[in-house]
Amino acid sequence: MQKNSENAENAEMSESIAKVNTRAVIKEISMKVLFAIAAALFVLAVLTICIYLLIDAIPTIGEIGFVKFLTDDRWLIRSERFGIGSLVVGTALSTVGALVVGVPIGLMTATFMAFYCPKWLYKIIKPLTNILAGIPSIVYGFFGLTVIVPISRELLGGGGLNLLTTSFVLGIMILPTIISISENSLRAVPKPFYEGAVALGATKERAIFRTMFPAASSGVLTAIILGMGRAIGETAAITLICGNIDQIPGSLADPFITLASAIASGMGYASTTNLERPALIAVAAVLLIIILLITTVVMLLKKKKY
Amino acid sequence: MARELVLKEGEVDTRGIVPINRQTFKDKLNAYLHKPFSFAVFLFICLGTILSAAAVMWVLIYTFYRGLVYIDPVSGAASFNLTADLFAWRWTLENNSMMPALINTLTIAILSLLIAGVIGIFAAIFMVEYAKSTNVFVKIVRVAAETLSGIPSVVFGIFGMIFFVGLFGWGYSLLSGILTMTLMIMPLIMRTTEEALRAVPDSFREGSYALGAGKLRTIFVIILPSAIPGIISGVILGLGRVVGETMALVFTAGSPMNARTASGLMDAGSTLTVYLYNLTNESGELANVAWAVAVVLIILVLIINGIAEFIGNKLKKEY
Structure with missing residues (x-):
């Protein structure tokens, strides 16, 4: 008797559990789909950005002429001469300038923070580099325009809106990227590498530069390339201090133009009825392609791990 | 009378043992004198760090100075900038x-x-x-x-x-x-x-x-x-x-x-x-x-x- 009633109770319970389960399963599955959709949005966003920019850019470049677009070094929106030659060279030169300023200082700072810094000092320097990363780029541009441009004008003569000023400001702007990534990768190298080198009689500096840096090379390279990416894409600050003159700068004192600054300085008054605005969009597409190449290199570099 | 050191079981008398993995400041200085290149690298590292820190402080302090102090464009007189x-x-x-x-x-x-x-x-x-x-x-x-x-x-x-x-x-x-x-x-x-x-x-x-x-x-x-x-x-x-x-x-x-x-x-x-x-x-x-x-x-x-x-x-x- 007792067994029977127990069985009946069990059957009832398992039935109700099954009911709850189907509802729970539906909820579980629908939420899982929702989470997956959120993740898929990232892919959708990247594809949409690439496709729409390219759809807009390709006919424009075709109309201008592919070779003319890439090789002509005059960028005169008003007289409809669209050659990105000087833009590409300007971007390359300012990026190299930024790396010349930012990489040695950044790597030395990262070395100091990873191997020399006492704890109390680290608590001061680390937030400082975070602040450097947080300062809006327009503030750097305004600071460059009102503080560094006059200094550069005194040093080199001319207007002060030139390659030297831009390299200097960009160099400061890429510091936090270089410092934080290379510091992390230096810290990720196993400690015995360092201890082994010191035990063999190397000085601390020799141990750092001959064993730690080679071991962390992929991370350090990533840091430099990401800094490069930031320098290439930087717009708000550069537009204010590069001069926006479509020429290939002959010296550090010459004004120039970059891909990004051409877009920012031209878009304000570009007409939509002719090729002016489409040409600027084509420049943005070129910038996107360059950055995509850099991102690919960074992802390939990341594969090395201990 | 010197006090005898009472060692508990398992303890070792550490007096007189110089830890070889510690470097005093003098040791470091000596090492650097023998390896001037390493010393130069060390100075270079310090210089880089100082430059980074100086860059942040320059941007921050100057922006705070100009942001908080109003400078009259005509007379050059200073007053508080962030007015109501x-x-x-x-x-x-x-x-x-x-x-x-x-x-x-x-x-x-x-x-x-x-x-x-x-x-x-x-x-x-x-x-x-x-x-x-x-x-x-x-x-x-x-x-x-x-x-x-x-x-x-x-x-x-x-x-x-x-x-x-x-x-x-x-x-x-x-x-x-x-x-x-x-x-x-x-x-x-x-x-x-x-x-x-x-x-x-x-x-x-x-x-x-x-x-x-x-x-x-x-x-x-x-x-x-x-x-x-x-x-x-x-x-x-x-x-x-x-x-x-x-x-x-x-x-x-x-x-x-x-x-x-x-x-x-x-x-x-x-x-x-x-x-x-x-x-x-x-x-x-x-x-x-x-x-x-x-x-x-x-x-x-x-x-x-x-x-x-x-x-x-x-x-x-x-x-």
Whole structure:
């Protein structure tokens, strides 16, 4: 008797559990789909950005002429001469300038923070580099325009809106990227590498530069390339201090133009009825392609791990 | 009479033993004298660090100085710069108030964070809790997120201009700006949330399953609350990014010279950064306004970073 009633109770319970389960399963599955959709949005966003920019850019470049677009070094929106030659060279030169300023200082700072810094000092320097990363780029541009441009004008003569000023400001702007990534990768190298080198009689500096840096090379390279990416894409600050003159700068004192600054300085008054605005969009597409190449290199570099 | 050292069992008399793994300052100096090249490298490292620190201090101190001290363009007399006029509710030609720009900034920041927050957190949950890391889809999403975070802001701006402003016909409006900023900060929020979720020990999940909770319940009741400090610090970092963004907003939310508060989501409006961008070529009286905007921007970013760091540090102490 007792067994029977127990069985009946069990059957009832398992039935109700099954009911709850189907509802729970539906909820579980629908939420899982929702989470997956959120993740898929990232892919959708990247594809949409690439496709729409390219759809807009390709006919424009075709109309201008592919070779003319890439090789002509005059960028005169008003007289409809669209050659990105000087833009590409300007971007390359300012990026190299930024790396010349930012990489040695950044790597030395990262070395100091990873191997020399006492704890109390680290608590001061680390937030400082975070602040450097947080300062809006327009503030750097305004600071460059009102503080560094006059200094550069005194040093080199001319207007002060030139390659030297831009390299200097960009160099400061890429510091936090270089410092934080290379510091992390230096810290990720196993400690015995360092201890082994010191035990063999190397000085601390020799141990750092001959064993730690080679071991962390992929991370350090990533840091430099990401800094490069930031320098290439930087717009708000550069537009204010590069001069926006479509020429290939002959010296550090010459004004120039970059891909990004051409877009920012031209878009304000570009007409939509002719090729002016489409040409600027084509420049943005070129910038996107360059950055995509850099991102690919960074992802390939990341594969090395201990 | 010298006192005898009483050694307990297992203890060793350490008197007279010189630790060879310790270097005194004198030892270091001696080593450097023998290896002048190493010493030069050491000096170079110190110099680099000093230069970095000097660069930050230069930008910070100068901006604070010019932002807080009003310099009369005619007489050169100094007074306090951040007057109540600069924070008046309405912008006029006389007061140059930055309040409307501040309100536009906060509107764009909060709404884009809400959207990007939901998408980023949900995507991170999928990546950490559901998908295996060998899954092809997960790899594609990861590549996409990394690509998205590398795209420069001016490209986002041009895309927003073609897509939201042009194709969707929303014109230069806060809404176009909000959605463009959402795209920009999604990857940041996903990455920080992923890290926070991964930091939750597996024993939490196992305990929850063992008590009969389902996966969804485990995620929302056990995992998310434990990961919340990391998630919030990621969201706040995203806030800092939106507040500091210029170029992507000039082309989407517009850059009206008269910095008024946008009347709605479909209206154009300058943010603080765009207001500063418009003011950069002004001199005299307006230069003081520009520095005031710059210092307010920096103070905002400092506060935001400080909060993010404070909450982020709390996370570390927990487990």
